[in-house]
Amino acid sequence: MAKLDLINRIRRFYKLPENHPEFVWTRSETYKKRMEQVKNGWIIAGLLMLASGSTSMVVVIAAFSGFLSLAFLEKN
Numbered sequence: 001m002a003k004l005d006l007i008n009r010i011r012r013f014y015k016l017p018e019n020h021p022e023f024v025w026t027r028s029e030t031y032k033k034r035m036e037q038v039k040n041g042w043i044i045a046g047l048l049m050l051a052s053g054s055t056s057m058v059v060v061i062a063a064f065s066g067f068l069s070l071a072f073l074e075k076n
Helices: 006-013 021-025 029-052 055-073
Strands: none
16 A cells, blocks of 8 residues: 555544545645645745845745745635
């Protein structure tokens, strides 16, 4: 049996249905493309944080990036 990732193990432990709309959304191609874009956005945000040299800018960039990540990955 193939090793299951953490989310699948938790889902099976709590006996959650596999056809739940939110779970199905995370397996779609649109979600995967958005996740890749979010990953690239965080890399750029990290570079901006390193270039800024200011703790307050790091906090602002991280908060803004986190907000955008959650908003962008939300199902329409």
